[in-house]
Amino acid sequence: MRTLEQTTQEVLELAARHFNLPARSLAPEDDFFKKLGIDSLQTLEMLSRLENHFGIELPDYEVQGVSDFKTLAERIQSRL
Amino acid sequence: MKSFTGKTLRWEWRERVVELTLDHEPANEIGTAMVAELEKFVASFGALVPETSVCIITSARKSIFSAGGDLRELYHRATAAPEKERGAGVREFLERIHTVLNCIDAAPFVTIAAVQGLCFGGGLELALACDIIVADKMARFAFPELRLGFIPGFGGIPRLNRDLGNAVVRDMLFTGRTVNATRAHAVGLVAQLAGEGQALRIARSTASQITKFDAVTQAAAKKFIKPIPDEELRREIDLFCELFTRPDVMAALKKFLEDSGPMPYLP
Structure with a gap:
């Protein structure tokens, strides 16, 4: 079972890879809408990547209002 | 008409397969313009039938099959009409898309x-009218x-109910959530899962297998196994x-429609 720290790290690595950013350029507290400049379509793409990576379902209403990687990782952790 | 290029879609016939490609900026919304061209497409069926075994419906957009009905157009049309006439305008549009x-x-x-x-709302309803859904790993349905x-x-509720059963309809309907391709495959909505960006390639490969079979038998089998839920469809229009x-x-x-945030307003 992953720890929350491991999950957070994997979320950051996956986001960096998806948006072609250096691996260490994202931090858990970053606002991903601001940091990545993404729109709703890209957010849903990211959600698909996360679900595929972690092998979970994360209903979009559970991440509505979430804008930082740390909280996103917590939501994922609760589904693992 | 074996090929056509319109403002919102195009189709091309090749070796017993006709490919219909949705190509309407920004998200293949289904409004009056697309419905008019879909009407042209179905009107061409008579001429296509003798030489056609398969139709593939796909999208020119990399990340979107269709975001669904053109809500902006529906809203503006409804609000432009006197309140008592709003229902009639919406009904006329629904009758057309249901016929198609x-x-x-x-x-x-x-x-x-x-x-x-993305395959949302009216886009999912278009996909549900098809016999087989092939989806790539990044597809999402809602x-x-x-x-x-x-x-x-x-026609989404009666068709989803026909194909998958009431429990799946209730989950998708009552939560409004987006469902990923893996889940959609697990519940039977998606027949075949494709790698990222490979849905059309897999659909073409499937089509080439289907073209080997006798077209008359295929049409008879389809008529036998896939009834149109007419009564529920009529009731759906009334309720909508x-x-x-x-x-x-x-x-x-x-x-x-006015929300310009990164995630649009959705309760």
């Missing part, structure tokens, strides 16, 4: 939706309509018109 989707549903050849990216106070109106024109729905739609 019923023709695709009952087409005397096999229909395959090659889905990549009926978000209840989040804005109405129901899917292009009843719900859609309420002031609360108009207010929710206005908020949704």
